[in-house]
Amino acid sequence: MNDRVAIRVERLSKEFTFGGQRVQALREVSFSVETGTMVSVVGPSGSGKTTLVNVLGGLDSPTAGEVWVEGRPIHVLREADLTEFRRRRVGFVFQAYNLIPGFSALENVGLPLEFDGTPRRRREERARECLELVGLPPSRHRHTAARLSGGEQQRVAVARALANDPAFILADEPTGNLDSANSDIIVNLLASLAREQGKTVVMVTHDRSLAARAERVFEMVDGRIL
Amino acid sequence: MRNIYRGFRSLRRNLARTTVILLILGLVACLSLAMLAVERGVSSRVAEVEATVGTLIDVRPAGAIGPGPDGELLPLELVDDLALLDGVADVVPLLVARTADPSRPGSGEPMQGGPRFGSFTLGVEPDRPLSVPGGGTVEIVSGRSLEPGDAGRAVVVVGALLASERGLAVGSTVEFAGRDFEVVGIHESESRMGRSAVFMPLDTAVEVLGLGGLTQVTVRVTSIGEVDAVREAILAAWGETVDVVAQKDSFAGRFEETLGNLRATSRIGLLLSLIAAGAVVFGTMFLVVRERSREIGILKAIGAGRRDIALQFGAEAVALSLIGALIGVILLGLIGPSVASAVVSLAGQSAPAVGPGGGPAGAGLPGGGMPGAQMFMARQGVGVLLGSLDITVTWALAACAAAGGVALGLIGGLVPALAAANLKPAEVIRGE
Structure with missing residues (x-):
């Protein structure tokens, strides 16, 4: 396998039941992504974008096919190994920010480090670094999620995804709830992470202009990549 | 420890609901502790009666x-x-x-x-x-x-x-x-x-x-x-x-029977109140897990393992029942004497009729050779005997309440915590 290949997906299929209906979310999808690149996945609702990201990040298991990440067969890992994989190698960013209510920006960013057993002092230090990297002013670091704007919350979510210094950033509609100015900031941030820090970024979006900022664009329709 | 800290802290998420649940738990805990105190007090009296007049x-x-x-x-x-x-x-x-x-x-x-x-x-x-x-x-x-x-x-x-x-x-x-x-x-x-x-x-x-x-x-x-x-x-x-x-067959035996019934009633009351408290903890935590299932998915996505999730929600259940038990202790301190009075009144109504010169009391007068406490009981009834029933808050009772609260939280919160730990992240994030 080429050392530059970070993600390799072969004939990946995923079925699940949703609202009593059987859904064929992915149909024999195959592709590969090189290390340090940013790819975007576009497509209409229900085309399988989120399912693809979930399987890549070890949140969901495939029905058929193979997923190799950094040479590891994600499709056969046990739950404990998947937890370890998510904890150390992957950073997730979600559309709805999904910060923990009542926790400050610093505490939210430090959460992945808590699960990793990082001491409190080091955790806070790293959380500050990440928040500074995404441009959240120090005066906002101790504010709870409810006191931050949507753009600020999404910056905190990106900072949280970076806390464990993961190799992969999987962002599912990270700009879905943001205005255009904040969307630009977040997408530029993700692009710079790939370009400057060598992280592999997979971003799901329905906005084709934002998708075009990525080095590659996968278009999905009915569970297939066109 | 951080998981446990998060569990305790989560109680502040919905303060109004937490307050109502804690008050309910406090009342149930107060009832449990009162029943425990009555059971202990009556058991002590029964043991005294058995030891002194039973033979x-x-x-x-x-x-x-x-x-x-x-x-x-x-x-x-x-x-x-x-x-x-x-x-x-x-x-x-x-x-x-x-x-x-x-x-x-x-x-x-x-x-x-x-x-x-x-x-x-x-x-x-x-x-x-x-x-x-x-x-x-x-x-x-x-x-x-x-x-x-x-x-x-x-x-x-x-x-x-x-x-x-x-x-x-x-x-x-x-x-x-x-x-x-x-x-x-x-x-x-x-x-x-x-x-x-x-x-x-x-x-x-x-x-x-x-x-x-x-x-x-x-x-x-x-x-x-x-x-x-x-x-x-x-x-x-x-x-x-x-x-x-x-004497075990005479009035002393009859009082012992009355005390025994009271003890059995207090044990049943204790059991029922513990079951009620467990149900409250279980129901609350089940609701909390359902409400926060998406959050659980997010926590798993950012690296939480099943153990982390189980510990956090288990700790939340323990915190809930522990604080409820301590509120129960405070309530008992306030209404304990009233509970004791109610128990004594109840016991007095169910005790055998006694009176000077007749019935059991007359039969046991001076020639009976009864110890003073039993004669006193004979003349004035079980209600008077239980008048010394002590339902007050002691350190031992508070420690008992704390231990019971922790145990109840562990039992009542076990299933919801395990259910939370076993949630599949993709499914809850997807909204299934």
Whole structure:
């Protein structure tokens, strides 16, 4: 396998039941992504974008096919190994920010480090670094999620995804709830992470202009990549 | 530890709901603790009754009604004969004489400057603790009690009321049946009758009163299981001349039964309140897990393992029930006396009817040889006995509540916490 290949997906299929209906979310999808690149996945609702990201990040298991990440067969890992994989190698960013209510920006960013057993002092230090990297002013670091704007919350979510210094950033509609100015900031941030820090970024979006900022664009329709 | 900290902290998420649930848990915990306190108090009383009267058998002359010598007396030799029976641990003889009533000729021996009419003179073995029939415990307030060396001597221990009325003090001399007696002690007891009672050595009483026998012998059996056998043996040997009453079958037994019922009721109440508390914790945590399922998915996505999730939600359940239990302790401190009062009132209503001179109380008066507490109970009912029931907050009770709260949180929160730990992140994030 080429050392530059970070993600390799072969004939990946995923079925699940949703609202009593059987859904064929992915149909024999195959592709590969090189290390340090940013790819975007576009497509209409229900085309399988989120399912693809979930399987890549070890949140969901495939029905058929193979997923190799950094040479590891994600499709056969046990739950404990998947937890370890998510904890150390992957950073997730979600559309709805999904910060923990009542926790400050610093505490939210430090959460992945808590699960990793990082001491409190080091955790806070790293959380500050990440928040500074995404441009959240120090005066906002101790504010709870409810006191931050949507753009600020999404910056905190990106900072949280970076806390464990993961190799992969999987962002599912990270700009879905943001205005255009904040969307630009977040997408530029993700692009710079790939370009400057060598992280592999997979971003799901329905906005084709934002998708075009990525080095590659996968278009999905009915569970297939066109 | 961070997982546990997050669990405790999560209680602040929805303060209004948490407050309502904590108040409900506090009330249930208060009820549980009250039931526990009642159960312990009643168990203690039952143990006392069993230990003190459960193994006693009263032997009295056949047909005797009152406490005094109103008919045949028991022969003095009966004490030694009873002591030889299998299963008998001790035999306590008693001679009770009613002091003369001037308005009733022949009602008893007069005492110059001595007891008022209607009070009792008791001949007891001087090496035993004094017991006042119907008056609770005896406390020597001046001088001393009777001692083994007093056998055959003309010495008395008089009640405080009598001493006050007659101007008696330790060292005074009183004349009784033409003989001078030295007052060696003054006692105090709970009843008016007890405070007028006069104790003297048994052999002195037999000689002075000229009765030549005993009004009652109380037999203490080695164990409650031997009571029936010993009673049968006494009836077989002396059945025509004596009445035999095993105190476990008389009023004491009936009170014990009432206390036993109360204890069983408090145990059921305790069990039901614990089940209710467990259900509240379980229901609350189940709701919390459902509400926060998406958050659980997010936590898993950013690296939380099943153990992290189970610990966080388990800790939240423990925190909830622990704080609820401590609120229960505070509530118990506020309403404990009212609960005790309600329990005593309830017990009083369900206790056997008693009254002076009739029923169980009459049957046990002075000749009964009952310890003071039981006589007191007999005269005034279980409600009065439980009047001393202590439902107050102690460190032990608070510690018990804390331990119970933790245990309840672990039990009630176990299933919801495991359910949370087993949620599949993609499904809950997707919104299934």
